[in-house]
Amino acid sequence: MMISSWRRRRAARSAAKEQQRGKIGDIELTLPVHFRCPISLDLMKDPVTLSTGITYDRESIETWIEAGNMTCPITNQALTSLELVPNHTIRKMIQDWCVDNQSYGIERIPTPRIPVSSAEVLEILSKITTASQRDDHVRCRELVAKIKAMGKEKERNKRCIVANKAGSVLSAAFDTFSRASSDRNVPVLEEILSALTLLFPLDAEAKSYLGSTASLHCTVWFLKGGDLSGRRNAVLALKEVLSSDDHRRTDALAEVEGALEAIVKLIKEPICPTATKASLMVVYRMVNSSYANENIIERFVDMGLVSLLLEILVGTERSMCEKALGVLEGVCGSDKGREKAYSHALTMPVLVKKLLRVSDLATEFSVSILWKLCKNEKREDGGVVVEALGVGAFQKLLLLLQVGCAERTKEKATKSLKLLNLHRNRLECIDSTDFKDLKRPF
Incomplete structure (x- = not known):
């Protein structure tokens, strides 16, 4: 039975591989070896050549280099240059092969767009700075729109744009046009703001302008x-x-x-x-x-x-x-804030409900709020402390201490429990529906 099951799985895997290779009926289509990327072994969609003369698919070799590798994967030679030169000859051959084999279900790979270079980005950013200094809002808007389009086109383009401090340049331009209170600057300011959202997080210089x-x-x-x-x-x-x-x-x-x-x-x-x-x-x-x-x-x-x-x-x-x-x-943390929280009927039920239910961070915030409200309660009848007891805060805080939490949260929960304990004789605690089967440890 086990052998039979193994054979079925092997047959399924073989069928999948054959389908990927373009097997139609009894005819099997073999992908030429020189069309495969040496790294991924898949058909190259954007072949580029390294300084060592070996051609790879752009995505695969970029991933290799970005991982910190400074050698050619095949020859193991040190790379004298990180420039990736598009191999138009291989790409054209691959496209022709795809067209010739359309009857087998092979789709022609589209002609890839060459990623933007640092030189191109720096040139556009320089023009943006000049246009903003000359108060040329029309030209500046066109250039910002171009940068934004480049960033949206490819993730690699976006990384290149960010690396060349586009955030600082655009923020500086935003600051420049902001100083001129003119309605004609609204379109360029809107375009810059839109482009900046693609470049977050910004560096300190960009934040200072913005x-x-x-x-x-x-x-x-x-x-x-x-x-x-x-x-x-x-x-x-x-x-x-x-x-x-x-x-x-x-x-x-x-x-x-x-x-x-x-x-x-x-x-x-x-x-x-x-x-x-x-x-x-x-x-x-x-x-x-x-x-x-x-x-x-x-x-x-x-x-x-x-x-x-x-x-x-x-x-x-x-x-x-x-x-x-x-x-x-x-x-x-303010008197007025607590006053509003005290007077709202949802405060205690909501806070107690969020304990141990959403996330560690939510529990941490909830405990801190409970502690702030309880320790600052001034009503003689216990007020919010008694209300917290009524919605099961005592049980949940005990459970929190049992399951564990951050030290500062533990400290606040412990102090809150002591305050709640002072008023337990005023009210028969109502078990939370979430912990109806929890055995009380007191």
């Missing part, structure tokens, strides 16, 4: 009044600008009229998950930075952010949940 006062005002303008793609690109740019813990940029953004309102609006009236997540990350960085401004947090609270976050947490996917909890944890 985080300038003029750039921030312009980005917020798109955030408030742009079309859907413009608003999405704007909030992605703000997320990138605030990715470094620089309180000066956070304060500068908060001072831009309508900035905070526009960010909260993207959360309240979502246009796409990407924009919502980026908005949450912007708020997260603004309320959790090492120089978090209490006034900024209070402004967010006054806009109804706490209620928005709790509504998001009622039912959402993991990534969104983690971000919403992270923002709520930062907001609850």
Whole structure:
């Protein structure tokens, strides 16, 4: 029986290989050896020749070189140059062979586009800088569109563009055109913003240009009044600008009229998950930075952010949940934020529900929020502490300690348990439905 099964599997594998080789009926089509890539052994779609004279498929040899190999895979000779020269002769022969064997189901390989070179990228970027300095918004927009098209065409092109500091050049151009308050610059600014989103993450120099006062005002303008793609690109740019813990940029953004309102609006009236997540990350960085401004947090609270976050947490996917909890944890670091959380009926049920259910990060944020709310409770009747007991926080925190967690989370959970324990005689704890079969250890 085992031999029979093995034979069937071998026959199936042989059939698959024959189909790949183009076997039709009783006629077997053999792929010429010199048409195969020496690395992948597949038909070459974009043959290129190394300095050693050996031809490979571009994708295969690029992967080899990017892995840190500086030798020819076949000859083992050191590469004197990393330039990959297109082998048009072999490529034409392969295409002719494909055409001659169309009757066997062979499709002609398309003529590949040659990847962009560093020299080409640098030339275009130089022209972008010149056009921006001359305030030639039409020419600059054309060049930026060309760079963007190149980046979208191939991943290799994108890597080449990024490596040649396109992010800094485009950000500098954005800053230059932002300083001129003219409606005629809107199209080029929109094009630059769109191109920049393809080049994230940006380096420090690019962030400094994009985080300038003029750039921030312009980005917020798109955030408030742009079309859907413009608003999405704007909030992605703000997320990138605030990715470094620089309180000066956070304060500068908060001072831009309508900035905070526009960010909260993207959360309240979502246009796409990407924009919502980026908005949450912007708020997260603004309320959790090492120089978090209490006034900024209070402004967010006054806009109804706490209620928005709790509504998001009622039912959402993991990534969104983690971000919403992270923002709520930062907001609850302020008196006004906690006050809103205390008064909302969903706060405790939602936080306890997220414990041990979403991810380690979500649990960490949930425990931190619980601890902040419980330790700052001032009502004599226990208030939120008693409410937490009623929805099963005690049991879940005990289970968390049993299954293990990060040391700082463990410390907060332990302290929270001590506070909860002080009020256990006030309320008969209601077992969480998720742990109805859990035996109480007390």
